[in-house]
Amino acid sequence: MARNDRVHGLLGCRAPGIPGGPAMPHYDYTAIEARWQQSWQENGCFRTPGPGDEGFDASKPKFYVLDMFPYPSGAGLHVGHPKGYTATDVMARFKRHQGFNVLHPMGWDAFGLPAEQYAIQTGTHPAVTTQVNVDRFREQLKALGLSYDWEREVNTTDPGYYRWTQWIFTKLYQQGLAYEAEVPVWWCEELGTVLANEEVIDGRSERGSHPCVKRPLRQWMLKITAYAERLLADLDLVEWPESVRAMQREWIGRSEGAEVRFQLAGDDTEEGFTVFTTRPDTLFGATFCVLAPEHPLVAEIVTEENQAAVRDYLAQAAAKSDLERSDLQKDKSGVFTGAYAVNPVFEEGDPRRLVPVWVADYVLMGYGTGAIMCVPGGDQRDHEFATRYQLPIVRVVRPEALARNAPHVDGGFDATHGMTDVELETVCWAGEGEMMNSEWLDGMASTEAKLRMIAWLEERGLGRARVTYRLRDWLFSRQRYWGEPFPVLHGPDGETALVAADDLPVTLPELDDFKPAGALEPPLGRAKDWVEVVDADGRVWRRETNSMPQWAGSCWYYLRFLDPHNTEQAWNAEAEKYWMPIDLYVGGAEHAVLHLLYARFWHKVLYDCGLVSTLEPFHKLVNQGMVQSFAFRDARGVLVPVDDVDEGAEGSFTRRADGAVVERQVAKMSKALRNVINPDDVIREYGADTLRLYEAFMGPVTASAPWNPRDLPGVHRFLQRAWRLFVPTADEGPEIHPQLLQEEAASAEIERALHKTIAKVGSDLEQMGNNTAIAALMEFVNLVTKHAAQWNRAQAQRFLILLEPFAPHFAEELWARLGLTQPLYQQPWPEHDPALLLSDRIELPVQVNGKLRARVEVDAAADADSIEAAAREAAAEHLQGTVRKVVVVPGRMVNFVVTP
RNA sequence: GGGGGAGUAGCCCAAUUGGCAGAGGCAAGGGACUUAAAAUCCCUCCAGUACGGGUUCGAGUCCCGUCUCCCCUACCA
Helix, strand or coil: CCCCCECCCCCCCCCCCCCCCCCCCCCCHHHHHHHHHHHHHHCCCCCCCCCCCCCCCCCCCEEEEEECCCCCCCCCCCCCHHHHHHHHHHHHHHHHHCCCEEECCCEECCCCHHHHHHHHHHCCCHHHHHHHHHHHHHHHHHCCCCCCCHHHCEECCCHHHHHHHHHHHHHHHHCCCEEEEEEEEEEECCCCEEECHHHEECCEECCCCCEEEEEEEEEEEECHHHHHHHHHHHHHHCECCHHHHHHHHHHHCCEEEEEEEEEECCCCCCCEEEEEECCHHHHHHCCEEEECCCCCCHHHHCCHHHHHHHHHHHHHHHHCCHHHHHHCCCCCCEEEEEEEEECCCCCCCCHHHEEEEEEECCCCCCCCCCEEEECCCCCHHHHHHHHHHCCCCCCCEEEHHHHHHHHHCCCCEECCCCEEHHHHHHCCCCCCEEECCCHHHCCCEHHHHHHHHHHHHHHCCCEEEEEECCCCCEECCECCCCCCECCEEECCCCCEEECCHHHCCCCCCCCCCCCCCCCCCCHHHHCHHHHEEECCCCCEEEECCCECCCHHHHCCHHHHCCCCCCCCCCCCHHHHHHHCCECEEEECHHHCCHHHHHHHHHHHHHHHCCCCCCCCCECEEEECCCEEEEEEECCCCCEECHHHEEECCCCCEEECCCCCEEEEEEECCCCCCCCCCCHHHHHHHHCHHHHHHHHHHCCCCCCCEECCHHHHHHHHHHHHHHHHHHCCCCCCCCCCCHHHHCCCCCCHHHHHHHHHHHHHHHHHHHCCCHHHHHHHHHHHHHHHHHCCCCCCHHHHHHHHHHHCCCCHHHHHHHHHHCCCCCCHHHCCCCCCCHHHHCCCEEEEEEEECCEEEEEEEEECCCCHHHHHHHHHHHCHHHCCCEEEEEEEECCCEEEEEEEC
16 A cells, blocks of 8 residues: 655654543543642652652662753753653653662753853843743653752852852862963853864864954963873773773874983083974984974074075964864974984984984874884884985884784795895885884884883983873863852962952842953953952952853853752752762763863872762763654655655655655754754653653664654554553543552462563563563563453552652552552562463474474473483484484573584 | 774664574564454564674674774874
8 A cells, every 4th residue: 555654753653542532531631740740749759859858768778860961052952852851751750769868860951052142142131042042941850750859950050059169260270280371272252252172173163154263362271180090090990881981092192112311412402302203112213303383492403504495484384273183194394493302222323313303293292201212113194294205214123024024924034134036125114023224223022112212211311101191281261251250369460369259159240241351351351340350459350351261161060960059059968968979971972072081180189178978979880872853865865854754664765845756764853954953843642651762762872863753653552552451442431440450369460560560670670671671561461462451450550660660650650540549659669479480391492403393392390301302202214313412401401413 | 193982683782791683663475353444462484693704512793904984183293
């Protein structure tokens, strides 16, 4: 039968069972969800008392399950948000059934650029925009039936919150971890602000894609590098995805090596420079040195005849963005300074002792010392450079494989260079191996040579072992209005002072123009009365007019949730000791490095200040997968908006306008593709419980998967089937099957299946296997349906407890209709009897030479001998030859190894 | 180039971590019910696990190699 459904969004399939008749017998999700959400709110059901609060039960174990709190954008939620929120809510509800005190809060990361941009365009104060967006987000989240303790809601833009963000800054400052520096920073003219390195992608701002340039500016920096080693080492303490830990390790970028001092040649000068190298073993192969264009020594050492060329080169390099510098990586450029440095391993008079010093922009001033020694025989980059500028290449490490096999390699073995002729021309060996051309290191393993060379350098004061990190200090100031003001005053004599703790918060001044106050003066500079502060002596101080980056508020919000209304302290120590660390933290992979690294850094500083009791804040981390959507392309590869596409009979898709065939593919949801799914629409058409079930049923939490409107009716049908097990379908029928209102004898088969389901759902939920838990519930419902609902009240009750984490409104409604008055969400998780899961008789596969040949039914408790005997009989016709071996795994299978 | 992850039925996904490839859902086909349709219920169809080797009594699962896809990162000396 040919169909011609529209495939857009939810509209592809009509929702089955839209309430048409009298509401009661049907599954009227709209009424049910409204009723229970109201009940939860009015009765404060998910309010979670903590230590010191009335009603707190210290004897229960705790579980802190947290979502990465959202930035409340103007667009509202999309269906990607509930994927993670559903997963954590299922866990929170499950843990409540298990008797835990569950902390499950939500809040808003509400400072940030969009509201400020909107303010500049429209004059609407960012606080107003933020409030509107927050209200909308909260409403949408409540419509999902998420069991947050809304009394703990926090908002980073609330002065009562950012008072403590400022307070933590003062702690950082007092620890010597906050300092001001004149640093080259990314300046975005369009946004009128400085951006952090990570907010600039390919020379353009991450938000809005505006061009950015580097310029020096006074900035606040946080000394995160002081914690590099601990941030790296303590990754071993947490239960995080390997990918995230790997990303953080790379970001920190620890590398071990040595500093080597190179003196400049001639004139008995004491001048020189220090290089950092990870391969001190290759020092005999260092045939030239390269300084970064920004290296301060460049101007001093350049000789007369090279002045012009160097000046041109520096100008060129300065004009390039980092992107352009790295983009041209195939084509390394540089220029000779005319100066020579001394390679300290060679004797006076040795021609190899003097090495030319070049300037090249493949060396970065921000890493190591901004100067390198170049070993073109052992480093690909140096090799390219040397080849291009015809600098000498000396090989000092012979590859292991060649060291053993070289005489047999085609092309002949060159004893001098330890490589074949072919490789001598083409290969640069950057790995480990055996030392050569290195005098007293020759023949040694390169790993050993590293240590020897470092010792040799240290003895002579020419160098030392050193560890370098890629991690840089954190640029912590922004030229924006909508951020936390710094609690800092600048004195008339250039001194810096913190605002007293009792005077916090330093609140944002009212402004009606949010544009920068001057070329490099942030918007806060417009608030003259706010900026100038007169002290008791009549001296005029100026407030810091930079503000903090958006990361600041999100660095510690998980701590404020512990004690959100405390006006005396950021949090109470007792609450911190009870709730921390976070047992489960769920959020997108986009925060793998920055948010999680910055928050860990603050946490460790707070730990050192004795303010928190755990080394790490987030014990278990889970990245939820992306919810993608379908998109369509025509034959020319042009994207066709989803609502212009029809679906044909055999999974083919055509453009409505001209019937052209289009290809379906999976893409991110975007306005341009018109394939964004709004949760409000899903809730209207199917209800929040169906949405929750679908989000959880799509696949593992961690997996990305496209939103498939075709699959929604499947989970909705499951709820309706379950509904019919409780509620008679007749229009005038009662609210609940009468058999469920009295104690009937239990069906043994259903009882057994229920125990199996309890065990399966419980163990799946423990590991966030929500999709398979739902499959088990579906299996159970199918079974009960098949038996004409021959189940009883006690079974129905336990089933509802299992279902509640996924479909809480639905389950509470039926629980109430059973006449039960204690709320369902408080019920203990049902017990299961392992003995009931086992059958008396089991069927085992019988294999012959690994191939399935027969089945045999035996007692579950049968021993290996009797199983083997039964199996021999069952597979007799396949056991003609010699049975050489028999493998019996009781309860699993039997395998005969037979040779004919 | 480096790092992390993934390839199982037409599609989304399971498989007690080495033991009968299939739990669940979608789609498709057939049937029951119905004046008819919808809804509902019942039944059925389909892969040998990307590819090539290896270990093993036995491999989707472990090892080696190859291919494809996704994510992150990229002159870091």
